[in-house]
Amino acid sequence: MLLLPVVVAAGLAVGRLGLHGHVSGMRVAADLALSWALVAAALAVGERPRWRRAGWLLATASFAVLGADLVWATSNALWTLGFLLEGLWAALLVHLALAFPGGRPWSRVAQIAISGAYVATLGGQLVGAFVDPNTHDVLGLAPQETVAHTVDRTQEITAIVVGLVVLVLVVRRFRVLGGPARRAQGPLLVAAAVTASSAVFCLGWVIATDSVSSALETIVRAVAVSMPLGIVAGIVWSRLRRPELSELVVELPTGAGGMRERLARALGDPTLEVVYRLADGRSVDATGRPVSLPDGTDRTVTAVTAGGEEIAALVHDPALLDEPALVESVRATAGLVLENERLAAEVRSQLAEVLASRGRIVTAADAERRRIERNLHDGAQQRLVTLSVALGLEAARADPAAADVLSRAQDDVEGALVELRELARGIHPALLRDEGLEAAVEALARRAPLPVTVHGTVGGRLSDPIELAAYFVVSEALTNVVKHASATEASVLLERETAALQVAVMDDGIGGAHVTPGSGLAGLRDRLEALDATLTLESEAARGTTVRASIPCGS
C-alpha cells in the first residue's frame, strides 16, 4: 500500500518539474493521469493471485512514465536518465497487453513482439544517447545529428510494426475468449487495441511529417490511460455478476440440466458443466450418462458439497479462479438445489442401467435360443431323421402287415420332424443367421398359407439383435394374420432409413386387433423397447391391420 503515496508524491514532484520547465499543462496532466491510473490498476489486481505479474508490470510502467519525464529536469544526469527511460512505459504496456492476465506471453509471436518493444525502446535509447547532440546528454560521446535521426526513425518504424502486431493479437484474443475471461479481460483488450491504433497513427504522422509533435505524444498517453482503466473495468464488471445469484434459490429447476443453464448464467461461463457424484462413486451428467472429469489445465473442477459430502463438481473456465468469491457463493447457494438434481440424475442413471441390463438380457436370451436351436438340429432332429429313413427301409422289406405298421410309424416320425422344424425356426431361424433378414423374411412369406409379398430392402446385414427383432415382428404379425385376420393377402415392407430400420406388415383382413398383456405382440414390444425401438398397431374394424416397428440401427 506504500506504492500509492510514493507514486503520487513522485508524480507531484515530476509535474512540478514539468510546469517549472514550461511543459504544457495538458502534457503534465496526461502523464500524471497515466502514471496514477497504472498504479491504481496495480493495486486493484493485487487481490487476484494469478494476476500478480500483471500487477508488477503495471507498477513498473507507472514509475517508467514518471521516469521518462526526468527530461524536464535541469540536471544533465537526470535528463540523461529520463532520455534512457523514454518509451519504456510503452514497452511495458505492450508486455502487459500481450501477457495479460498471467504475465506470460500468450504465444511465440507475442513473445517476439514484446522483445521487439523492449529492444526498440531501451536499446534504441541507449544507442541514441551516445549520438544525441543535446547538451544535457552526459552520454553523448559522439554526437551526430544524422545518426541520431536514423536511430529515431528505426525506433519509430519498429514501434509501428509492434503496434500492428499488438492490434492483430488482441483482436484475435478477444474473439476467442468466452464467458468470464472475456468479461474480465475484454475491456483491457479493447483499450489495448485502441491505444495501439492511436500509437501507430501518431508514429506514422511523425514519419510522414518528419517532425516531433508534443501534442501527439500527449494524445497517445491520454489514450493509454484507457488500458489501466480497462483492467479496473474488467474487475468491476466481473463483480457486477453476483446479484444474479439470488435467481438460483428463487427459481426452481426445469428438468434435466436446468440447473446447469442457471449456474452458467450466474457465473457468466456458458461452457460450465455440472457433474454429479453418485453414492456409488460414479460421475454422471444431468441425464444420468457417465462422464469423466477433465485432467488438463484448460478446464478447472470445483467441488460442491452438501452435508459434508461431495455431491457435484462444477467444470468451468479457469478464468473463474480469478473470482474466488463468486465461485464460492455459487457453490454455497447451489448445494441444496444440486442435491435435488443429483438425485434425479441418479434415478436417470439407474433407469439407463435397467435399459442396458434389459438389452443384455435379450442378447443373452438370443444366444441361448441359438444354442437350443442348434442342439435340436444336431440331436433330436438327426435321430428322428435317421429313424424315419430306417423305418422306410424296413417297411420296404417287411411283409405287408408289418410294412403297414412301419409306414404309419414313419409318418408319425415325419410329423414330429415337421413340428420340430417349426419349433426350431421359432426359437432361432437358421436362415436369418446364415443369410440375413431379407432371405429369412422371404422364406416366412413363402411358407405362409396366404399370398404374402415382400417389398423394400435393408441393404446388407444388420446386428443380430436388430435382425432378430425385425424377424420376430414379421413372424408374429404373419402368424396373427393367419390365425385371426381372415385376410386374403398380406404384404411386408422392410426399409432401411438413415438411423432406423422400418418394418411393416399389412393385411386386408377384418381389423380390430389390439395388443393384450401376455400376447405375442406384447412380448415383442418388450423386446423392441430393449433396443429403444417402437411397435405400433393400426387396426380399425374392417380396414385391415398394420403392424409397424421402428428399430434404431445407427447410420
Place this chain on the structure above:
Amino acid sequence: MGTRVLIVDDHQSFRAVARELLERAGYVVSGEAADAAEALDAVAADAPDAVLLDVQLPDRDGFAVATELAAGDGPAVVLISSRQADDYGRRVAACGARGFISKSKLSAAAFAALLE
C-alpha cells in the same frame, strides 16, 4: 458296375442307413466321410461319381464343399439336411450342387432323379 457314391455326414447312424438305402438300390458306396476334410480327401483318392453331402458339417458347411467340388469339375453333388431347402434360401442353387433332399425324404428314387 453301379454308380459309385461317397456319403458325407457327421452322424454315423445316418451314414449307415443311407449306405443300406443306396446299396439296396444298386449303388456302390465308395466310402464314407464324417467332415469336409475327409470328404475332399476321399474324392481325391476314390474319384466317386456322386457325393451325398450333408450341409451341416463340423469343420465347414456343405455349400463350401459343393462349391469347391463343382469348381474342380468333380463328382455330382446332392445336398442333404435335416432342415428343408427353404431354410437355406438361395445358397442351394448357388453352390453348384445337383439338388437338395431333406434327409427324412431321402430315397433312392429321389437321389436318382437328381443325378439324371
